[in-house]
Amino acid sequence: MRITVIGRGHVGGALARRWTAAGHDVTALGRDGGDATGADVVVVAIPGDSIAVGLDKIAGLDGKVTIDASNTFGARPPGYDSIADQVKAMIGGPTAKAFNTNFASIYDAVDAEPMPPGTLFASDADARQVAEQLIRDAGFEPIHLGDLAKAPLLESLIALTSTLDRGELGPFFYRFNRPGELAARLGLDPS
Secondary structure (H helix, E strand, O other), X not given: OEEEEEOOOHHHHHHHHHHHHOOOEEEEEOOOOEEOOOOXXXXXXXXXXXXXXXXXXXXXXXXXXXXXXXXXOOOOOOOOOOHHHHHHHXXXXXXXXXXXXXXXXXXXXXXXXXXXXXXXXXEOHHHHHHHHHHHHHOOOEXXXXXXXXXXXXXXXXXXXXXXXXXXXXXXXXXXXXXXXXXXXXXXXXXX
């Protein structure tokens, strides 16, 4: 897949490395902007309060399948229910919200986990398959919450994850599973 990542920071840079290692053709664009014309999917990994300025510097975005991985610690963008809604309005293609509840600082530790950690995501129907594939290709297990109307919930989780990070837990992976599922996947006796 041809992926254009907008943002070379902790999240964008780490995802670009993981997807390159998984065999994707990845182009990472920074503050100087660039062109996403040849991309199959665009990943927005810039601060939530910089979306308008950041996306204005990128050509070739119109109608692309998009994954919004951004967060904001302030108010949501005026006139939008979520940053993902703003991203969708600017790019105009099917959109997913993913990776904003994971700690980029430990992406390099994903492969050492006995089972893939989770990634919560929400998506338009036409973005779901691409989002699930890229979540798996980054080493995570996708956990679909529903359509893009769930994006505000995901964006609100940054307060909880940041609080846990500053507490005794530090940066962490998460995983949700049904009763007995974890034991079965690890080959353990669930009794």
